[in-house]
Amino acid sequence: MKWEDNVRKVVPYVAGEQPRKAKMIKLNTNECPYPPAPGVAELVAKLDCGDLRLYPDSHTTPLVNILSEYYGVKPEQIFVGVGSDDVISMAFMTFFNGDRPILFPDVTYSFYEVWAELYRIPYKTCALDEDWHLRPEDYRQPNGGIIFPNPNAPTGVLESLETVEKIIQANRDVVVIVDEAYIDFGGVSALPLLEKYDNLLVVQTFSKSRAMAGLRIGFCIGSEKMIRYLNDVKFSFNSYTMNYPSQVLGVEAVRDDAYFKGITGRIVNTRERVKGRLRELGFTFPDSRANFIFARHKTVPGEQIFQALRENNIYVRHWNKPRISEYLRITIGTDEEMDTLLSFLENYLAAS
Numbered sequence: 001m002k003w004e005d006n007v008r009k010v011v012p013y014v015a016g017e018q019p020r021k022a023k024m025i026k027l028n029t030n031e032c033p034y035p036p037a038p039g040v041a042e043l044v045a046k047l048d049c050g051d052l053r054l055y056p057d058s059h060t061t062p063l064v065n066i067l068s069e070y071y072g073v074k075p076e077q078i079f080v081g082v083g084s085d086d087v088i089s090m091a092f093m094t095f096f097n098g099d100r101p102i103l104f105p106d107v108t109y110s111f112y113e114v115w116a117e118l119y120r121i122p123y124k125t126c127a128l129d130e131d132w133h134l135r136p137e138d139y140r141q142p143n144g145g146i147i148f149p150n151p152n153a154p155t156g157v158l159e160s161l162e163t164v165e166k167i168i169q170a171n172r173d174v175v176v177i178v179d180e181a182y183i184d185f186g187g188v189s190a191l192p193l194l195e196k197y198d199n200l201l202v203v204q205t206f207s208k209s210r211a212m213a214g215l216r217i218g219f220c221i222g223s224e225k226m227i228r229y230l231n232d233v234k235f236s237f238n239s240y241t242m243n244y245p246s247q248v249l250g251v252e253a254v255r256d257d258a259y260f261k262g263i264t265g266r267i268v269n270t271r272e273r274v275k276g277r278l279r280e281l282g283f284t285f286p287d288s289r290a291n292f293i294f295a296r297h298k299t300v301p302g303e304q305i306f307q308a309l310r311e312n313n314i315y316v317r318h319w320n321k322p323r324i325s326e327y328l329r330i331t332i333g334t335d336e337e338m339d340t341l342l343s344f345l346e347n348y349l350a351a352s
């Protein structure tokens with residue numbers, strides 16, 4: 001017997017690289033190219049270091065309250081975590097404790113599989129159809145819970161509210177988690193379905209549409225009962241998950257709704273323009289409703305374009321995985337950044 005026999009062995013999630021170079025164009029982890037709301041910068045300057053002496057509010061009350069007002073739900077229906085990764089990880093631990101496999105798409109956020117392995121939750125993947133859509137009938141088999149992003153990552157494909165409801169309706173005896181990390185870029189949220197279904201949990205994040213990936217703020221909204229169970233697990237794990245600066249700065253971000261609508265609207269406009277140009281350059285892609293485009297070129301291999309971009313300080317995401325190895329996931333940056341990318345591609349593709 002060695003001590004290593006008792007180790008929980010896991011294959012960790014691999015996040016996109018985070019190079020810090022002066023002149024890079026970073027389109028690989030779906031961050032927002034614009035800064036957080038101006039009120040956030042003002043508050044950063046005013047933060048009192050003396051406040052760091054104390055533990056933060058373990059219930060993140062100010063954030064819960066402003067989110068409850070913003071989304072028109074009770075504070076008891078909201079749970080805040082350190083990024084939606086933390087929220088989803090807690091939700092896996094809380095809700096997925098059956099013997100039946102949980103279900104998620106074969107092409108999706110790769111962290112789901114990692115959490116399932118970490119917590120030893122049996123799981124099964126369901127193949128997306130050839131247009132990268134979920135097949136609701138796949139989610140009619142016996143299961144211990146369901147999770148999928150809407151819009152999906154890395155495809156950007158949005159499912160209609162009818163499809164989402166069909167899946168929830170067919171699975172009233174398990175928890176269905178809809179990961180809405182990208183819903184603010186033109187999608188239709190499942191939040192209104194909460195009135196009908198107490199087994200639905202909707203997860204959102206400040207990392208993409210609210211320009212705050214660096215502060216790590218995520219939250220979910222569900223029935224009061226579900227949120228109570230989630231809090232029981234969280235308070236059995238670590239009471240003070242979210243630090244004080246993130247709590248107060250997060251509130252400030254929600255307050256400025258005009259700014260939020262402004263930056264998400266700009267990203268959507270840029271996305272639609274970039275779609276047209278990519279098509280002209282010979283790329284094909286599913287129609288994205290997120291802040292990225294999942295594109296492949298008609299003739300040039302994905303890996304090759306990925307490397308060429310990288311050598312020129314333009315970072316996009318590429319996976320050597322079944323079904324998606326020819327694709328690049330390109331985050332929508334500023335118009336200027338996208339123009340640099342597009343003119344590089346134009347020259348590069350003309351030469352290859």
Ligand SMILES: *Cc1c(COP(=O)(O)O)cnc(C)c1O
Nearest residue numbers: 083084085109149181205207218
């Ligand atoms: C980015 C992302 C998350 C995690 O975001 P956080 O930064 O942890 O809030 C969760 N789900 C999907 C599908 C994502 O793309």
